[in-house]
Amino acid sequence: MKRTLTALFALGIAALSPLLAAAPAFSATGASSSVPPITVEDCHLDYSPGGILPLTKTVGPLHIDFRNDAKQPVIEARFKVRLNGRDVIIVDKGTFSPDVEIKHLFRNFSGGEHFLFSRQPQPTCSLVGATFADGSTWSPSAVAASVAPAASAAPKPSLAQFAGTWNCVTAAGSQVVDTFTNAPNGDVLLHQAWTATNPAANGTWDQTFSFASAPGLWTVKLVGSNGWTFAGSSPGFVGNAILFTGIQNQGSARVLVRERFTVDSANRFEHVWERSSGASNATWAPSSYADCKRTTVTLGS
Secondary structure, three states: OOOOOOOOOOOOOOOHHHHHHHOOOOOOOOOOOOOEEEEEEEEEEEEOOOOOOEEEEEEEEEEEEEEEOOOOOHHHEEEHHHHHEEEEEEEEEEEEOOOEEEEEOOOOOOHHHHHHHHOOOOEEEEEEEEEEEEOOEEEEHHHHHHOOOOOOOOOOOOHHHHHHEEEEOOOOOOOEEEEEOOOOOEEEEEEEEEEEOOOOOEEEEEEEEEEEEOOOEEEEEEEOOOOOOEEEEEEEOOOEEEEEEEEEOOOEEEEEEEEEEEEEEEEEEEEEEEEEEEOOOOEEEEEEEEEEEEEEEOOOO
C-alpha cells in the first residue's frame, strides 16, 4: 500500500527579478513606493503677542512647507495635523511639481488667544494621501496592503494529518479499512482490517509510527494477525510522499521491504508495498497497492 500523509499541500516559490530589486524608490508615478512621495519640511503655528485682551497672544496661521519627491506632479496632498490630541485633515490642491518646495498657510487652528506667558504648543504633520497628475494615488494603507506578507505556506506533511478512517481498494479489488489515530505521546497508530470480500478476511495489520527528533527519523513497527512483522525507518516526507524501508519477517524468511504513502489530496492517498527482488535493494517489485479515500475524520487519542 502507499504512503501515509496528511493532506496535499501546495508550495509556492516567488522569485524577484534583479531589475525589480534594483528599481528606484519611486515608480513613474510614485504610487507604489513604500516611502511617502512628499516630504514635510516644516509644520508650525505662529504666535503673535497683542491679542484683543491684555497679556494675550493670538494664534496665527498654520505653516506647512513640503516638497514633492515623486517623478510627476502631485495635484492633491492630504496631511494629518495633530495638535493637543486633536487631529485635522488638511487638503491642499494645486499642481506641485517634482523637487519644488511648496510653502502654504492654512487658517486651521488660527485665531485663538492664549495667555501671553503660556506655552506655545506646536503641531505635527504627516502625509496621509496624495493624488498624482495621471490619476494614481498614494496612501499608507494602500502601501501596507501591497507589502502585506503572503499567506502562510501550507503546513509540512505530517502523518498525524491522516487521522480518521479511510476506505481502501487494492489492485485486486479487495476492500481494506484503514484507521489512523493520534496517540497522546505523538505516535500515529494505523489499524488495517480486511473486509469479508478479501481472501484474508478478518486479517489485520497494526502499525505504530514514531518520530525521533535527535536522529530526525520516522520509524515504523508493524504486527500482522498472520504473525508477520515489519520494522523500517524514513527521513520523512519528500514532496507529498513518505517512504519507509526495512525488514519484513514472514515466518522463516526475512525480506527487504519498503512501504510508501503518497498523498494525492486531502481526502485521498495511495499505499504501496514493494519487495526487493534480490539481496540488494537495487530493484524493487510491487507487492501490494491500495487506493484510499477518506470517510471520516477522528482526531482521537
